Amino acid sequence: MQAPRCRLARSPRRTCLWALLAALAASVGCATSDSVVRFQSPDLPPLPPATAPADPPAPPEALAGVGEVPPGSIDAFRPIGPDPDGRSSIAQNRLRNMGDEDTEDISRFPDFHDDPLKHSGIPASERDPFLFPGLMNLIYGDTWRLEEDARVAREKRFRRQANIDIRDPDPDTANFPNGAYTLPKGRLYLETSPIGLYGSSNSTPKTYQWEYLVRYGLTDNLELRIFSNGLTVQDTRQRVIGVSPIAFDFKVHFWEENLKYHIPAMGVEMYISTPFGSPQFSQGTAPSLNLLFDQSLPFDVGFEYNFGITGVQNGIHENRYQFSFAWSFQREVVPDFDVFVQGFYNATGLPRVPRKSEFHLSSLEHDVSIPTVNVVGVGGIWTVNDRLAIFGSYNFGTNPASPHHIALLGFAVAF
Numbered sequence: 001m002q003a004p005r006c007r008l009a010r011s012p013r014r015t016c017l018w019a020l021l022a023a024l025a026a027s028v029g030c031a032t033s034d035s036v037v038r039f040q041s042p043d044l045p046p047l048p049p050a051t052a053p054a055d056p057p058a059p060p061e062a063l064a065g066v067g068e069v070p071p072g073s074i075d076a077f078r079p080i081g082p083d084p085d086g087r088s089s090i091a092q093n094r095l096r097n098m099g100d101e102d103t104e105d106i107s108r109f110p111d112f113h114d115d116p117l118k119h120s121g122i123p124a125s126e127r128d129p130f131l132f133p134g135l136m137n138l139i140y141g142d143t144w145r146l147e148e149d150a151r152v153a154r155e156k157r158f159r160r161q162a163n164i165d166i167r168d169p170d171p172d173t174a175n176f177p178n179g180a181y182t183l184p185k186g187r188l189y190l191e192t193s194p195i196g197l198y199g200s201s202n203s204t205p206k207t208y209q210w211e212y213l214v215r216y217g218l219t220d221n222l223e224l225r226i227f228s229n230g231l232t233v234q235d236t237r238q239r240v241i242g243v244s245p246i247a248f249d250f251k252v253h254f255w256e257e258n259l260k261y262h263i264p265a266m267g268v269e270m271y272i273s274t275p276f277g278s279p280q281f282s283q284g285t286a287p288s289l290n291l292l293f294d295q296s297l298p299f300d301v302g303f304e305y306n307f308g309i310t311g312v313q314n315g316i317h318e319n320r321y322q323f324s325f326a327w328s329f330q331r332e333v334v335p336d337f338d339v340f341v342q343g344f345y346n347a348t349g350l351p352r353v354p355r356k357s358e359f360h361l362s363s364l365e366h367d368v369s370i371p372t373v374n375v376v377g378v379g380g381i382w383t384v385n386d387r388l389a390i391f392g393s394y395n396f397g398t399n400p401a402s403p404h405h406i407a408l409l410g411f412a413v414a415f
Contacts, residue, residue, distance in 0.1 A: 088302030089332035090294055091257055091265075093167035094143075094181065108146045109260040110137040119148045138263055139255045141221065160184040160220070164414050166389050167336075171412035173213050174381045174391035175342045177306040177326035178349035180267035180292040182253040183217035190214055193410030195392075196229070196352075202400045203371050204354045206235040209244065211352060211410075215251075225249035227271070227350050232281055234354070242278025247271045247351055257294060264295035264303075273311065273351055283351070286311025286319050290349055302330040310347040312370050320370050322346045336383040342393065343376035353403065371401030379408070387414045 110116070116136040117127060130136060140146065147153035160168070161184045169181035173191045183189060196209035210230040218224050229244035249271035257265040269290040275282040290308035297303050308324040324347035330340035347353065353373065377395025384390060392409040 087259065088294075088296040088300055088330070089338055090170060090179070090181075090302045090304070090330065091259075091296050093165070094169070094256075109140075109258055110146075112137055112261070138258055138261055140258065141253075141255050143256050157220075161186060163386075165386050166412060166414040167383055167386075170338075170381065171389055171391060172215070172349065173211065173352075173410060173412070174389070175304070175328040175330070175340055175379060175393065176344045176348040176375075177304045177328050177342070178251070178267075178269055178290065178292050179304055180253060180265040180294040182221055182223040182251055182267065183215055185217045185220050188214070188216045188415045189412055190415070191410065191412040192230075193408050195407065195409035197405070197407040198354055199397070199404030199406070200235075201371075201373075201397065201403050204403065207354045207403075208233040209352075209354075211244075213350065221253040223251040223253075225251060225271070228277070229281075229352060232278070234281075240280050242281055244281045245274050245277030245283065247273045249350075251292070257296060259296060262295075264293040267292040269306075269308075269349065271350070284313040284317060284319065286313060288347075288351070290324070292349070297329075300331060302328075304328045304330065306349050308347065308349070310351075312347075314370055322370060324348075330381075338381045339378070340380070340393075341376075341378055342395070343374070345374050346372060353406075372399065373402045374398045375402050375406060377406065388412070 110118075112134045114137055115124070116130065116133050142157070144153045144156040147156060164187065166189070169179050169183065171189065171191045172178045173193060190212070191214075192210070192212040194210050196211055198204075198207040198209065200206045209232050212228060212230050214226045216224045225248075226246055227249055228246040232240075232242055232244045234240045249269065251269045252267055254266045254268065255263075257263065269292055270287070272285065272287045273283050274285055288308060288310045290306045293303075293305050293307075295303045295305075305327040306325065308326075310322050310324040312320050312322055314320055324345060326342075326344040326348050328340045328342040330338050332338045344353075353375075375395050375397050377393050379391065379393025379395075381389055381391045388411065390411045393406075395406040395408075397403050397405070
């Protein structure tokens with residue numbers, strides 16, 4: 001509140017005196033706790049509003065730690081609400097794990113006609129021309145290569161190795177297809193489904209399986225994997241109990257998703273089934289190959305799909321090869337909880353589904369044929385923390401050769 005003006009007789013001497021007092025008060029910034037006290041001569045125009053002096057800058061010691069993220073805190077980079085660039089939760093998790101999601105937007109991807117080495121520091125006169133320079137701007141094996149500062153790029157490269165985050169990548173056995181992304185170098189996942197119930201079909205009996213998958217990052221883009229359907233019980237005329245054979249598997253991550261040109265992330269998986277298990281569940285030795293894709297769709301939906309050639313042994317122990325296709329549409333509904341719709345044609349990304357057995361074989365024609373299988377279903381993934389994820393799904397077959405139903409419940413642990 002402003003102090004009341006002093007009403008004095010107007011004289012030149014007193015006018016000058018009040019002018020000096022007003023100037024003095026303004027210079028020292030006389031203030032009360034609620035307002036600034038102002039003195040003003042009746043013959044002078046109003047003074048400008050008084051302003052409080054600015055606070056002195058904080059010493060460097062006081063700023064230490066401000067805005068910094070505690071080591072290992074991945075949640076500090078989690079965005080709120082839909083992603084402005086339309087990335088799926090899988091893509092968001094991958095960028096977040098490098099600790100700088102806001103800078104990895106669509107605009108950072110170069111245009112098709114840009115110089116691929118414009119940030120290399122090497123003059124154009126000292127470079128040999130590329131045969132397909134535009135292709136280099138479409139395909140990036142790692143997004144940290146988009147960073148102009150080499151020091152920052154190096155930091156992002158090692159950030160994924162430094163911190164465990166089971167969101168990047170998601171567990172592969174949570175749904176039917178396998179993701180295009182691999183584990184960071186030196187990290188390990190153990191994925192297992194204690195509940196694996198497969199209904200009967202016209203060529204296979206009801207089956208219980210306790211499957212597991214062990215994954216290890218040999219490099220940031222190469223993953224060694226061992227898979228098995230584990231403890232297996234088949235309800236045939238006489239119940240059969242044993243251990244399913246293991247499969248040796250390699251996954252290679254080729255390139256990241258390019259949102260600017262709608263190019264999906266891509267990887268390749270190669271596995272070979274072996275007879276190393278109970279003889280009654282052996283499917284022989286058969287190789288398989290899958291092309292793995294991850295792509296962001298509108299409304300933050302992630303589309304994961306695999307195309308493959310799957311080796312299968314028929315009833316007279318001959319190897320046959322089938323085209324296979326596995327797919328999943330996934331979206332995060334609340335933080336750390338995703339739901340998905342999924343399915344597969346002939347085979348999943350891993351040899352998880354019981355195939356032709358000695359059950360219900362009645363003729364040579366049936367022995368040499370491989371039935372077509374088609375399954376669809378729904379499921380969810382709950383990421384409990386950075387190291388643990390729980391998942392489950394319920395699925396049903398759409399034709400007589402498919403399992404009547406498939407119910408799966410499991411978890412994954414990251415190390």
